[in-house]
Each structure stands twice: as C-alpha cells, then as structure tokens.
Amino acid sequence: MKRTAPKTPSITVSDVARAANVSKATAARVLGGYGVVSDTIRADVVAAAKALDYRPNELARSMTTGRSGIIGVVVGDIENPFFSLAVRGISDAARAAGFNVILANSGERIEVEKAAVRLLIGKRVDGLIVTPSESRDISHLRDIHRSGRPLALLDRALPDLDVDTVTVDDRGIAMRATRILVDAGHRKIAYVTAVDAEGHEYRDLGQIYTSSVRERIDGYLTVCRDAGIDRPERYVRLGATSPAETRRAADEMLSGPDRPTAVLASDSVIALEIFRVIRERGLRVPEDISLITFHDADWTSVTTPPITVIDQPVYALGKSVAELLIRRLKGEPRPAERLILPTSIFERGSVGPPSSTSRSLVRR
Amino acid sequence: MKRTAPKTPSITVSDVARAANVSKATAARVLGGYGVVSDTIRADVVAAAKALDYRPNELARSMTTGRSGIIGVVVGDIENPFFSLAVRGISDAARAAGFNVILANSGERIEVEKAAVRLLIGKRVDGLIVTPSESRDISHLRDIHRSGRPLALLDRALPDLDVDTVTVDDRGIAMRATRILVDAGHRKIAYVTAVDAEGHEYRDLGQIYTSSVRERIDGYLTVCRDAGIDRPERYVRLGATSPAETRRAADEMLSGPDRPTAVLASDSVIALEIFRVIRERGLRVPEDISLITFHDADWTSVTTPPITVIDQPVYALGKSVAELLIRRLKGEPRPAERLILPTSIFERGSVGPPSSTSRSLVRR
DNA sequence: TCTCTAAAAGAGACCGGTCTCTTGTTGATT
DNA sequence: AATCAACAAGAGACCGGTCTCTTTTAGAGA
Numbered sequence: 001m002k003r004t005a006p007k008t009p010s011i012t013v014s015d016v017a018r019a020a021n022v023s024k025a026t027a028a029r030v031l032g033g034y035g036v037v038s039d040t041i042r043a044d045v046v047a048a049a050k051a052l053d054y055r056p057n058e059l060a061r062s063m064t065t066g067r068s069g070i071i072g073v074v075v076g077d078i079e080n081p082f083f084s085l086a087v088r089g090i091s092d093a094a095r096a097a098g099f100n101v102i103l104a105n106s107g108e109r110i111e112v113e114k115a116a117v118r119l120l121i122g123k124r125v126d127g128l129i130v131t132p133s134e135s136r137d138i139s140h141l142r143d144i145h146r147s148g149r150p151l152a153l154l155d156r157a158l159p160d161l162d163v164d165t166v167t168v169d170d171r172g173i174a175m176r177a178t179r180i181l182v183d184a185g186h187r188k189i190a191y192v193t194a195v196d197a198e199g200h201e202y203r204d205l206g207q208i209y210t211s212s213v214r215e216r217i218d219g220y221l222t223v224c225r226d227a228g229i230d231r232p233e234r235y236v237r238l239g240a241t242s243p244a245e246t247r248r249a250a251d252e253m254l255s256g257p258d259r260p261t262a263v264l265a266s267d268s269v270i271a272l273e274i275f276r277v278i279r280e281r282g283l284r285v286p287e288d289i290s291l292i293t294f295h296d297a298d299w300t301s302v303t304t305p306p307i308t309v310i311d312q313p314v315y316a317l318g319k320s321v322a323e324l325l326i327r328r329l330k331g332e333p334r335p336a337e338r339l340i341l342p343t344s345i346f347e348r349g350s351v352g353p354p355s356s357t358s359r360s361l362v363r364r
Numbered sequence: 365m366k367r368t369a370p371k372t373p374s375i376t377v378s379d380v381a382r383a384a385n386v387s388k389a390t391a392a393r394v395l396g397g398y399g400v401v402s403d404t405i406r407a408d409v410v411a412a413a414k415a416l417d418y419r420p421n422e423l424a425r426s427m428t429t430g431r432s433g434i435i436g437v438v439v440g441d442i443e444n445p446f447f448s449l450a451v452r453g454i455s456d457a458a459r460a461a462g463f464n465v466i467l468a469n470s471g472e473r474i475e476v477e478k479a480a481v482r483l484l485i486g487k488r489v490d491g492l493i494v495t496p497s498e499s500r501d502i503s504h505l506r507d508i509h510r511s512g513r514p515l516a517l518l519d520r521a522l523p524d525l526d527v528d529t530v531t532v533d534d535r536g537i538a539m540r541a542t543r544i545l546v547d548a549g550h551r552k553i554a555y556v557t558a559v560d561a562e563g564h565e566y567r568d569l570g571q572i573y574t575s576s577v578r579e580r581i582d583g584y585l586t587v588c589r590d591a592g593i594d595r596p597e598r599y600v601r602l603g604a605t606s607p608a609e610t611r612r613a614a615d616e617m618l619s620g621p622d623r624p625t626a627v628l629a630s631d632s633v634i635a636l637e638i639f640r641v642i643r644e645r646g647l648r649v650p651e652d653i654s655l656i657t658f659h660d661a662d663w664t665s666v667t668t669p670p671i672t673v674i675d676q677p678v679y680a681l682g683k684s685v686a687e688l689l690i691r692r693l694k695g696e697p698r699p700a701e702r703l704i705l706p707t708s709i710f711e712r713g714s715v716g717p718p719s720s721t722s723r724s725l726v727r728r
Numbered sequence: 729t730c731t732c733t734a735a736a737a738g739a740g741a742c743c744g745g746t747c748t749c750t751t752g753t754t755g756a757t758t
Numbered sequence: 759a760a761t762c763a764a765c766a767a768g769a770g771a772c773c774g775g776t777c778t779c780t781t782t783t784a785g786a787g788a
Contacts, residue, residue: 057775059426084445276665402765
C-alpha cells in the first residue's frame with residue numbers, strides 16, 4: 001500500500017527567498033503582504049516568485065492565522081430550489097466579503113447533520129450556517145457555539161439557542177394562506193409536509209421538531225379552528241420526504257372518502273408532485289381542488305392555472321444570514337439578532353370555491 | 365487594528381497526550397488511527413480525548429499528509445437546475461468515497477473561473493471538477509494539471525486537454541431534436557443560447573467557445589441545411605444570459621417580420637422565459653410556435669402542453685465525473701477517459717406543424 | 729567624525745498534526 | 759540462563775506559512 005502520493009513538490013516561500021537572495025522572513029513579508037520591506041527587495045522577491053510560479057499554500061496560512069476564510073453551510077437538500085436559491089444568496093454575500101463557502105447536505109437527517117458539522121469544525125471553517133433539521137438534539141450546535149466559532153441559523157429558529165437567526169413569519173403567513181382557502185369556502189384543507197414523526201401520523205404539535213413547519217401547522221390549525229372546522233389535524237399529512245412518498249400520500253388523500261377540497265403544500269417540491277397526481281387523476285385545479293404552496297418556484301407561474309404561492313424571500317434569507325455571520329466574523333461582539341423577513345402571497349389561479357360535488361363532512 | 369482574533373485555544377494531541385501520560389507520538393497514533401499501540405494505552409488515550417472533547421484539526425492533518433479530502437467544483441451557475449442536479453450527483457459520489465466538496469460559481473465568466481481555480485488550488489483540494497466556460501483560455505486548467513492535481517471536465521470537453529471528461533453527444537442529440545422539428549414541417553427554427561460572442565450576433569461556429577453549445581449549434585445547422593433551409597444561422601440567438609436578456613431576445617424574435625415557427629432552447633432556464641413570453645403574447649404552444657428544450661427540468665412536464673425535452677442524464681453526468689476523478693485520486697495512473705453518456709428525447713406536447721398563418725421566407 | 733535612533737532584514741519559534749528513527753520491554757528459542 | 763527478535767513507546771524533525779525578537783544598516787543630529 002503506497003501511502004505517499006506522487007506529490008509534486010510545490011514552490012514555498014523558502015524557495016522564493018533562496019532565489020531572491022533574501023531571508024525566508026523577508027520573502028514571507030512580501031508574499032504575505034504584511035510587515036515592511038524596501039521597494040528594491042520587494043521587486044526582487046516578486047520577480048523571483050513570478051519566475052518560480054509561486055502559489056501560496058492557503059492551508060499552511062490558515063494553520064498559523066487560525067482563519068480559513070471559509071464559511072461552512074449545512075442545508076437540508078441542495079436540490080430543493082428553496083435551498084439552492086438560499087445558497088446562492090449565501091455565496092454571493094460570502095464572495096463579496098472575501099469568504100468562500102463549503103457546502104454540505106444533511107438530507108434532513110440529524111446524524112448526517114451532526115457528522116457534517118463535526119467535519120466542518122475539523123476543517124476549521126470560520127463560521128457556520130445551518131438549517132437545523134431538528135430542535136430536539138442540538139448538542140452539536142451548542143458545540144459550535146462553545147468552540148468559539150460563530151453560528152447562524154437559516155429558515156429555522158431554535159428558541160434554546162441564542163444565535164443570529166433569519167427566518168420568515170411562518171405562523172403568520174400560514175394563517176394568511178389558510179384564510180384565503182377558508183374564505184373561498186373550503187372546510188377540508190390538507191397540509192402536506194416532508195417532516196415526519198413517529199407513527200407517520202399527526203397527533204399534535206409536540207411531534208414536530210422543525211420549527212418552521214411547526215409554526216406553519218400551528219397557524220394553519222388556528223385559522224381552521226377559528227373557522228369552526230372540526231378536528232382539522234385530520235388533514236395534516238407528514239412524511240412527504242421524496243416524490244415517491246409524496247405520491248403515496250397524495251394518492252391516499254385523494255382517493256379517500258373524505259377527500260380534501262384544498263391543499264396547502266409545505267414546499268414546492270411537494271406541490272409539484274401533488275399537482276402531477278391531481279392531473280393524472282383527471283381532476284382540475286381549482287375546480288376540483290385548490291392548491292397553495294410555500295415557495296415561488298419557477299414552475300408555479302407557468303402551469304395552467306398558475307399556482308397561488310407564498311413568496312418567501314429566499315435569496316434575501318440566504319444573503320442576510322450570511323451577512324449577519326460575516327459581521328460577527330469581522331469583529332464587534334453584539335447580541336444575537338433574530339431577523340424575521342417579510343413574506344407575501346402571490347394570488348394566482350389555483351384557488352377557487354370548493355367543488356360542489358364534494359361530500360359534506362363525514363365521521364371517520 | 366486587532367489582527368489576532370479571540371481564538372479559543374483548542375485541544376491538541378499534546379494536550380491529550382499529557383492527560384493520558386503518554387508521549388505526543390503515541391497519542392497521535394491512537395487519535396490518527398495509524399501505527400501500532402497496545403490496547404491498554406489506547407483505552408487511556410481514548411478516554412482522555414473524550415474527557416477533553418478533542419477534535420482533530422483537519423487543517424494541520426492536511427498540511428502534513430498533503431491530502432485535504434476535498435474536491436473542488438467550479439460550475440457556471442448553481443441556481444441553474446442543470447448544475448444543481450449535477451452537483452448533487454458529484455456530492456453523492458464524493459461522500460460515498462469519503463470526500464467533501466467545495467463549490468464555486470463562475471457565473472460563466474472566465475476571469476471568475478480563473479480566480480476560483482487559483483483559490484481552490486491554494487486550498488490544496490485533492491482534485492478539481494470544472495465546467496470550463498471557454499475553450500480559448502485554458503491556461504489555468506493546464507496549471508492544475510501541471511500542479512499534479514487531477515482535473516476532470518463536466519459537460520464540456522476541451523480537445524486540447526487530455527483529461528477525464530464526461531459529456532453527452534451534444535451534436536447528435538441536437539440533430540435529433542432539430543429533425544423532429546424539421547419533420548413536423550418547420551423551416552424557421554430558432555436556436556437560443558446563453559453563450560455570447562463579440563457583436564452578440566452569430567456568424568460562424570468559430571465564435572463559440574463553449575464546446576457543448578458549439579456542438580449543438582453545429583448539429584442544428586447541419587440538419588437545417590440538409591433540409592434545404594436557407595441560411596439557418598440567421599435564427600441563432602446568442603446572449604440569453606439572464607431571464608431579462610432572454611426576454612429581450614424572445615421579444616425581438618417573436619415580433620420580427622420573420623418570426624420563427626419553432627424554438628430550440630439551449631437550457632431550461634431560457635426555455636422557461638421563452639415560454640412565458642410566448643404566453644404573454646397570446647401565442648399558443650404548439651399551434652403558433654413549437655418548443656423543444658435541453659434539460660428535463662421539473663416544470664417541463666406540468667405545463668399545458670408539456671414540453672418536449674432533451675433528457676440529459678444530468679445526475680449521472682455529475683456522479684460519473686466525480687467517480688472518474690476519485691478513481692484517479694485513489695491511485696493507479698490510467699489514460700484519460702472521455703465518457704459520452706447516452707441521451708434521449710421525451711416527446712411530449714410542445715411540437716406541432718408550423719402555423720399556417722406564418723409568412724413564407726422573406727429576404728432580410 | 730561620532731553617537732543615537734528608526735527602519736529594514738534576518739533568525740528562529742510556532743501552529744497541530746504525521747512520521748521516521750531510536751530506545752526500551754517483553755517473550756520465545758536454544 | 760543467555761540471546762535475539764518482535765513489538766511498544768518515546769524523541770524530535772517536518773509540512774509551509776506567520777510573527778516575534780534580534781541584529782544590521784542607514785540617516786539625522788551634534
């Protein structure tokens with residue numbers, strides 16, 4: 001087993017120093033851009049560096065300075081347009097401030113998230129941005145905090161963790177969306193989320209450990225109850241973790257005796273699959289079933305009808321959380337900030353009055 | 365100016381060694397998982413490490429080993445679903461092999477791409493995956509190669525650079541797509557791409573420095589000419605670099621006297637905007653205008669009508685290129701491989717015969 | 729011309745790991 | 759009981775930068 005790689009020896013400060021006939025320290029001063037050096041010597045060193053094609057070893061640099069210039073980001077799923085847009089916001093803000101981003105996927109699984117955090121800390125990132133997949137087990141996030149590295153939370157708040165956080169008013173916006181459906185006359189409104197719980201069946205809020213989703217369900221249920229809807233929690237569907245799972249849930253939901261007349265989807269990936277299933281069953285939107293989804297994904301405006309969406313400021317969410325983190329990275333200690341970004345609803349064509357053929361409320 | 369950060373001193377091997385009453389070397393052996401240590405001592409060290417909450421400094425580790433366990437990836441635009449899916453493929457393959465991914469956006473600009481490459485080399489990534497935005501200036505890619513770090517190319521080949529490359533048969537698939545349109549009776553077929561050139565006007569293939577797009581245009585023109593279409597290059601539109609630019613191009617194209625009856629879009633982001641413009645102008649797909657796009661983006665199957673697409677195996681593209689790179693990283697030197705993945709066309713509902721009201725060919 | 733001080737260059741420790749080389753133990757062999 | 763090998767642990771150099779401390783040099787002032 002050959003442990004030692006071929007390893008092309010790279011040019012180091014010492015090499016440049018030797019070529020320029022100066023001490024290592026002097027060459028380092030020029031190459032590292034610190035300290036004070038005479039113009040003559042500087043020119044010599046620069047020339048030698050160019051001739052040798054010197055490339056600084058950032059690793060070694062980070063080792064001594066303690067700073068890596070890297071921000072670690074842990075998100076649920078890069079493929080979800082919500083996250084890729086947020087990551088774009090983070091990257092843009094990071095680059096603008098001279099930082100780089102190293103990205104890790106948690107797949108919304110807590111063990112993977114923990115491993116990712118451990119790894120990023122090992123890589124000595126300067127700070128971390130995480131969308132915590134669970135509020136129960138946050139020991140790894142406490143560790144970050146304790147290790148002296150700043151942490152910022154994206155999209156999901158943790159009441160117990162006093163760190164910079166950027167979210168939207170999930171409860172409020174879910175209430176507004178639900179009210180649109182209630183006002184249209186709906187009484188059987190389904191809420192479909194990727195978040196899962198033991199038993200895969202919704203019983204109460206205590207099961208939901210993803211703060212944004214808990215807030216949303218809370219808002220949704222509140223409005224339903226206010227409208228006098230009986231046991232609205234019957235219509236909460238958990239575990240739409242993949243298109244296949246979403247399809248299963250949607251099929252079950254739409255073929256059951258107590259078919260909902262409206263659906264509120266917790267993200268655009270779920271909504272897309274539900275929309276497909278609705279179509280395939282020969283149902284019409286919004287005549288047979290109304291649909292609202294979180295996240296103004298690109299496709300929602302080109303369907304027939306276009307979909308009414310909750311327009312979260314996703315790019316700004318990413319950009320803001322990165323800026324908050326960077327501000328902390330740059331120095332002045334300040335109290336943790338909890339930003340809540342304004343959110344709006346784009347009313348398009350996917351909401352209508354409930355289908356008249358739908359049967360009235362029945363007992364399970 | 366305070367240069368020195370607060371810097372929480374972290375636990376090192378020496379600290380653990382002291383706590384366990386062994387030498388630094390022995391503690392390192394246990395903690396680093398190499399060499400040979402007796403079980404008794406091992407237990408002591410592990411216990412001490414746990415008690416002190418020791419976290420290895422990957423930076424220091426990388427410094428001595430020369431390996432960082434990181435793969436650098438430079439793509440055109442993470443937000444483009446094509447790239448985010450490819451990156452997902454790369455990440456999955458990387459994680460499976462114990463590597464991490466550090467991502468950089470080039471925005472399809474060569475200077476940004478060069479800076480990103482320089483930076484990643486500085487960070488001592490073990491290897492790089494790049495989608496080169498230009499074939500003219502590849503000195504930075506040659507540098508990677510020279511520095512001894514493996515490089516692999518994604519989606520775009522460079523004839524001059526003999527490295528692992530994964531692409532699709534762009535020319536062939538563009539021919540097939542164009543033939544579908546020609547067979548449907550179209551004579552005025554537009555090709556719209558984000559790639560730009562001096563003058564923003566297409567003259568000949570020599571202007572196009574993005575290999576995949578050059579291949580596609582070549583295939584498209586070949587089929588057009590075979591079909592006896594006069595000067596098809598008139599219908600090539602460059603510079604659809606953003607939704608706004610695409611809109612400008614589409615507006616101009618659709619309002620001109622010589623309106624195309626079919627459009628072939630070079631990526632799904634372009635196609636989406638064109639579809640929007642078509643709709644807004646009150647035109648119908650496919651009655652007034654036919655549409656085919658590269659990349660089976662999620663939205664293409666839920667529009668009315670659904671869009672006929674060229675289904676590039678994007679995830680596999682990413683996965684394969686990562687696997688190729690990793691294989692090289694792991695050891696055995698082998699000749700560079702050029703993989704061409706099979707591609708198919710999903711014929712859906714966006715292609716029909718050309719509009720009968722469209723005027724016949726006119727002179728410019 | 730000589731001293732004093734400030735600026736410029738040099739010497740070498742250090743960061744936190746890895747890894748080679750040396751030294752000290754233990755157990756098997758004759 | 760003496761010899762030798764095998765194995766376990768220790769000592770310390772090294773990676774490529776940064777940075778502190780010391781020495782040298784040059785210029786100003788007397």
